[in-house]
Structures are given as C-alpha cells and as structure tokens.
Amino acid sequence: MGVLPEVAAGDDLALLISAALGEEAARDDHVLAIAHKVVSKAEGAVVSLADVVPSARARELAAALEHEGPTKDPRAIQVVLDESAHVLRAERGVLIGRTRHGFVCANAGVDASNAPVGETVVVLPRDPDASARRIRARLRELTGRAPAVLISDSFGRPWRHGQVDVAIGLAGLQPLDDWRGRRDARGLELSATWLAVSDAAAAAAELARAKDSREPVVVLEGLERYVTSADGPGAAALLRPSAEDLFA
Amino acid sequence: MGVLPEVAAGDDLALLISAALGEEAARDDHVLAIAHKVVSKAEGAVVSLADVVPSARARELAAALEHEGPTKDPRAIQVVLDESAHVLRAERGVLIGRTRHGFVCANAGVDASNAPVGETVVVLPRDPDASARRIRARLRELTGRAPAVLISDSFGRPWRHGQVDVAIGLAGLQPLDDWRGRRDARGLELSATWLAVSDAAAAAAELARAKDSREPVVVLEGLERYVTSADGPGAAALLRPSAEDLFA
Numbered sequence: 466m467g468v469l470p471e472v473a474a475g476d477d478l479a480l481l482i483s484a485a486l487g488e489e490a491a492r493d494d495h496v497l498a499i500a501h502k503v504v505s506k507a508e509g510a511v512v513s514l515a516d517v518v519p520s521a522r523a524r525e526l527a528a529a530l531e532h533e534g535p536t537k538d539p540r541a542i543q544v545v546l547d548e549s550a551h552v553l554r555a556e557r558g559v560l561i562g563r564t565r566h567g568f569v570c571a572n573a574g575v576d577a578s579n580a581p582v583g584e585t586v587v588v589l590p591r592d593p594d595a596s597a598r599r600i601r602a603r604l605r606e607l608t609g610r611a612p613a614v615l616i617s618d619s620f621g622r623p624w625r626h627g628q629v630d631v632a633i634g635l636a637g638l639q640p641l642d643d644w645r646g647r648r649d650a651r652g653l654e655l656s657a658t659w660l661a662v663s664d665a666a667a668a669a670a671e672l673a674r675a676k677d678s679r680e681p682v683v684v685l686e687g688l689e690r691y692v693t694s695a696d697g698p699g700a701a702a703l704l705r706p707s708a709e710d711l712f713a
Numbered sequence: 714m715g716v717l718p719e720v721a722a723g724d725d726l727a728l729l730i731s732a733a734l735g736e737e738a739a740r741d742d743h744v745l746a747i748a749h750k751v752v753s754k755a756e757g758a759v760v761s762l763a764d765v766v767p768s769a770r771a772r773e774l775a776a777a778l779e780h781e782g783p784t785k786d787p788r789a790i791q792v793v794l795d796e797s798a799h800v801l802r803a804e805r806g807v808l809i810g811r812t813r814h815g816f817v818c819a820n821a822g823v824d825a826s827n828a829p830v831g832e833t834v835v836v837l838p839r840d841p842d843a844s845a846r847r848i849r850a851r852l853r854e855l856t857g858r859a860p861a862v863l864i865s866d867s868f869g870r871p872w873r874h875g876q877v878d879v880a881i882g883l884a885g886l887q888p889l890d891d892w893r894g895r896r897d898a899r900g901l902e903l904s905a906t907w908l909a910v911s912d913a914a915a916a917a918a919e920l921a922r923a924k925d926s927r928e929p930v931v932v933l934e935g936l937e938r939y940v941t942s943a944d945g946p947g948a949a950a951l952l953r954p955s956a957e958d959l960f961a
C-alpha cells in the first residue's frame with residue numbers, strides 16, 4: 466500500500482489509511498493489519514519522559530537491570546510500571562509485565578528502549594479492541610467498506626529467539642478457530658487444534674511489512690472465512706486468565 | 714496443492730510431495746511448508762502404545778493429571794517422558810516438556826491426546842533440521858528445484874489461548890532477521906526488532922492449510938528475501954538456551 470505520513474495525536478487514522486490505500490481500497494472481506502504504533506500515536510498514547518517522576522522502585526529496578534543489560538532510564542521504567550498490572554520478571558536486563566489489558570510482554574508494551582533524554586515513549590492503545598472497532602466504523606463511513614481491522618504488536622516469546630506479531634486489537638476478525646472435538650479426513654477426532662487465527666494473520670502481515678519504511682498497514686486477502694460482519698469479541702478473547710496459566 | 718496419500722514409514726516424502734504438486738512445482742525461491750506429522754510418519758517416528766511399559770512416574774503423572782483433565786493413558790505419558798529432556802510443568806491436565814531437541818511444548822510434541830487402546834502416537838522427527846535438509850536435497854534430485862523447506866508444528870503459548878505454528882525444521886530459510894541496531898525511516902535506531910521469520914512463515918502457512926483435509930504441504934511465495942541457497946543454521950537457531958530463559 467501507499468506510505469503514511471508521520472502520525473500525530475488527534476489525526477484521523479482511518480482517513481490517512483484510506484488516502485494511502487487509494488485505488489487499492491480494502492474490501493469488506495479483507496483484513497487491514499495495522500502495526501499498533503500508529504494507532505497509539507493517533508490516540509496520543511505517548512508519554513514525554515520529561516513529565517515522568519520515577520518512583521523509588523523504578524530507580525531500584527533501573528539500577529538492578531543496568532547490571533545485566535543496556536542502560537535504562539528510570540523514567541522509562543516508571544512508564545513500564547504504570548502500564549503494568551503485574552511485573553512477572555525483572556532480570557537479565559528485561560522487564561516482563563502483564564499490562565492492564567492482560568497482555569504479557571517485554572516492557573508491558575512500552576517502546577522504551579534507547580529513549581534519549583527528553584524523548585518520548587509510545588505505550589499501547591488504552592483499549593485496542595475499541596480502537597479497532599472505531600477505525601473499522603470510520604472506514605465504513607469514509608469508504609462504504611468495512612474490512613476487518615487487526616492491530617498488532619511484536620512480542621518476544623519464552624524459549625524461542627526473536628519476535629512474532631500478535632493481535633492486540635480486533636474488529637471483524639475471528640480471534641480463534643476451535644477444531645477441538647471435530648474430526649479429521651479419516652473421521653478420527655482431531656487432537657488439541659485450536660488455531661489462534663488472528664495471531665497467525667498478524668504474523669503473516671509482519672512478513673509483508675517493510676520494517677524500515679513507513680508502511681504500518683498491510684491488506685491481507687484470502688482470509689474471508691474468518692472475517693465477520695459483526696465486530697466480534699476482539700483480541701481480549703485471546704487472553705488466558707492468569708489463574709489458568711502455568712507460567713504466571 | 715494436491716492431496717497426499719496416507720504416508721507410511723519408509724515412504725519417499727519428497728517424491729509424494731512433488732507428485733502432488735505436479736505442474737505447480739515449487740521454485741527455488743519458494744518455501745515448502747510441511748506439517749511435521751507426515752515427516753514423522755515417513756520416518757517411522759511413531760510409537761505403538763502396545764509396546765510401551767509405563768514407569769511408576771508415568772502412572773503417577775497419569776493419575777495426577779486425570780484429576781484435572783481428560784483421561785490420560787499412562788503409556789502415552791511414558792512416551793512424553795521418553796521424548797522429554799526436562800518436564801517444565803505437569804498440572805491442570807497438561808504436561809509441558811522440553812524435548813531432546815530443545816523445543817518447549819505440550820506433551821513434548823507427542824500427539825498423545827485421545828489415543829485409544831492399541832493406537833499409536835506420533836512423535837517429533839528425531840532431527841527435524843536434518844529432515845528438512847534431506848527433503849530439500851531429494852526434491853533437487855527429483856525436480857531440479859530446491860525450494861526452502863520448513864517443517865512446522867502447532868504449539869500452544871503461555872498467556873494466550875490457541876496455538877500457532879512454529880518452525881521445528883528448516884533448510885534454506887533464514888530462521889531470524891535481526892534488525893537490532895539498524896535505523897528506521899527517520900534515522901532513529903530501531904528498538905528490539907528481531908523478527909522470527911520462519912515462525913511467521915509457519916503461521917502464514919497454517920492459515921493457508923485446510924486442517925480437515927490431507928493437505929499438509931503449502932507453497933509460500935513472496936519470501937525470496939529470506940530464502941538462501943545454503944541450507945543454513947536450521948530451526949535450532951531459534952532455540953533460546955534454557956540458561957538464558959526467564960520461564961524455564
């Protein structure tokens with residue numbers, strides 16, 4: 466798709482996206498995959514470190530983590546703590562937080578690495594499912610078409626190197642496809658098969674996205690069977706409650 | 714692609730695949746994504762439960778897990794233990810094992826759920842990177858073309874519902890793309906960006922695969938920039954050593 470301009474707080478992201486898509490406008494059965502950072506910026510989910518006063522805990526964590534990793538700005542750590550409902554790990558230079566939404570990820574989703582003094586950090590949208598629904602509704606208003614909207618972030622994983630994109634906000638895309646109990650081609654019951662459709666779609670979009678250019682939006686075709694006219698349960702349905710988790 | 718016949722131990726999988734692909738034969742810059750189960754079957758990585766004598770530990774685990782989940786066959790649990798270098802969790806009806814290869818997943822990759830008496834369970838290939846290299850070399854021999862080969866399995870994840878496919882064996886596909894330290898469109902250093910290319914490719918292939926049919930093989934196009942003529946380091950490069958992991 467076309468290139469987005471630099472996005473600022475208050476921008477009409479759906480308008481910018483539809484302008485950038487132009488003739489390639491997404492259809493109702495397409496999925497518009499959006500890297501969350503432009504959504505956060507449009508919503509003003511950006512914190513100026515100059516406005517942050519680090520708590521004693523943030524200063525302690527910054528000092529402790531610095532022993533094991535790159536220098537941490539205690540103010541950026543404070544933003545991570547503000548975004549965290551719970552800190553799962555703070556070691557080896559890494560903070561793993563469960564966000565207020567329930568996502569478990571490095572720095573509670575705060576893009577805090579290498580933030581120079583006086584710089585800003587980007588946090589996750591306050592309610593990414595609501596963001597996805599708003600963008601979808603606005604696209605319908607602007608273009609008469611309402612593709613599914615998938616807002617993604619890149620998450621690291623335990624046990625494996627590297628990051629993959631996952632869905633943090635959804636409107637009109639089935640989060641999961643539950644085949645448990647269904648039967649395979651031989652009539653045998655399929656074993657645990659519970660496909661995280663929207664996370665796979667986020668990963669596919671990431672492969673199509675050029676990281677070093679301003680192309681945060683990718684149109685995915687061929688996923689009609691997972692696209693719904695209703696906005697549906699959103700990415701919140703992907704969250705395993707911590708009481709049911711083995712690695713809380 | 715075409716449909717594979719039922720695969721049995723000793724079958725020439727590359728031959729079956731190239732026959733099924735027919736005119737659509739994969740090119741050198743394509744990625745052939747194969748669900749591991751047919752690789753396991755062709756390699757005879759299948760265990761007949763009738764041949765398994767459960768240890769005391771397997772019987773204890775089966776009894777303990779049964780309280781919290783569906784009935785477990787102690788012989789299937791024994792196969793999981795045989796496949797595990799280390800059991801990370803055994804609770805809530807689930808066994809999480811680190812396999813001999815280093816993969817952390819439910820049942821150490823053993824497809825043991827609902828195995829009826831007298832049935833077999835499928836285990837992971839002994840060396841999935843070697844399997845991928847062999848299949849690639851045999852495809853070159855048979856067709857003159859050597860697409861990258863990606864062998865996948867569906868893994869659950871902590872903190873999130875559902876499963877996504879990940880790479881467990883690779884030949885000719887870059888496992889990771891490391892952008893750490895590179896600069897973005899504005900000249901700013903990119904934050905932690907270390908894309909697990911082959912896991913994203915496995916997830917994309919899963920979306921294209923029809924679970925209820927015999928279509929374990931998917932041809933991925935458009936990933937030329939990650940395909941290499943050398944077989945490369947394989948999926949082993951994706952494994953985070955347990956000493957560096959925060960959730961061991």
